Every structure is written in structure tokens, then in C-alpha cells.
Amino acid sequence: MQLELLNDQGQAASKFEAPETVFGREYNEDLVHQVVVAFQANARQGTRAQKDREQVHHSTKKPFKQKGTGRARAGMTSSPLWRGGGRIFPNSPDENFTQKINKKMYRAGMAAIFSQLAREGRLAVVDSLKVESPKTKPLAARFKAMNLQSVMVISDEVDENLYLASRNLVNVLVVEPRYADPVSLVHYKKVLVTKGAMDKLKEMFA
DSSP states (O other): OEEEEEOTTSOEEEEEEOOHHHHSOOOOHHHHHHHHHHHHHHTOOOOOOOOOTTTSOOOOSOSSOSSSSSSOOOSOTTOTTSTTOOOSSOOOTTOOOOOOOOHHHHHHHHHHHHHHHHHTTOEEEESOOOOSSSOHHHHHHHHHHTTOSSEEEEOSOOOHHHHHHHTTOTTEEEEOGGGOOHHHHHHSSEEEEEHHHHHHHHHHHO
């Protein structure tokens, strides 16, 4: 699988031979959907909580008399039928949303995403991405010169300067190969991979 090798101006300088096992697979939509949903579900904290009719703050006084009002009988304002009453089946604060994905399925799903990005022309290779100082402005100007507004960079090494320079850019994400996730790969319009990160991606997802 041949990918574009970009220069500092964002132009295709030459071709880079990428491993077929990672960047040449068929797209499996069902598997990719399962991997993305599982990743998002596993990121949920599950700290939401609701109150039942015992936990809501209410009075035990009967709202109105039993007969003669024409209304349905009621004993307490904590009834789930009343506004402000407790829930019948409340969400517990320790709810578990995790979904299990086998390692083989995860690797195949990530490889399918990389392959589809390559086919759509949304994935390219760069020699390296290094900055001399932890300044955001030069890095933003570099991406602007390459005509990249929404980009995810997978670098073999993210030093302190690169991390500090990129963290304030809203539509830029710079990560190491081990932190590449399926949601970010699908979200960003362009994905840049350094030559050094290619070997690590092959080792992880081949």
C-alpha cells in the first residue's frame, strides 16, 4: 500500500510503502461500529444517579382528601406519577457501561479504519514533526502552510515541546501510536503519521 509522503508545505513529495496488513485491509463497517461504540462506552464514568420515592424530599401528608374532589386518589407527593416524585426504576450511581472487545477484534477494527482513511486520501506520512520551542504560534503556522485545519498526528515520540505547542490548538491532536483511538481517527479530517510511528503501528495492529 503506497501512501503520500508530504513535505513541509503539505504537498506530496513522493510515495511511502506502507504495510498491507494495516493499511490495505477491507472495510468492515459492523466491526468498526462495534469498536467505536465500545470505546465510547468504556469512557463513561457511570456517575449519574436518580432518586426513588424514598429518597426525594417530600411530605408524608396526604395532598387532599380521599373522596369528593373528582381527582384520582393520592397518598403522597413522592409518587412517581407526580412531578417531583421519585423514579420507579432509578439509575444507580455505580452503573457499569463497559463493553468487552477482544484484542484480535480491536486490532482488526483499527486496521480497517486506517485502511479506509488511506483509500479516502485522509491519511498521509511525514518524515517527522518536531518543534524547537513550546510555542503554539509556529506550529499553528506550520499546519496552516500545509493547509490542515483538522488534523491528528501520530508521532513516534511526543516530547515536551511538541506537547505544549499543540495542546492549545482546538482542531489538532498529537499522540503516540499507543494512544491512537478509533474515535479520534474517525473524527479528524486528516491523519498524519511519522515514519517512525509506522513501525509501531505495524507491530500493534498487523
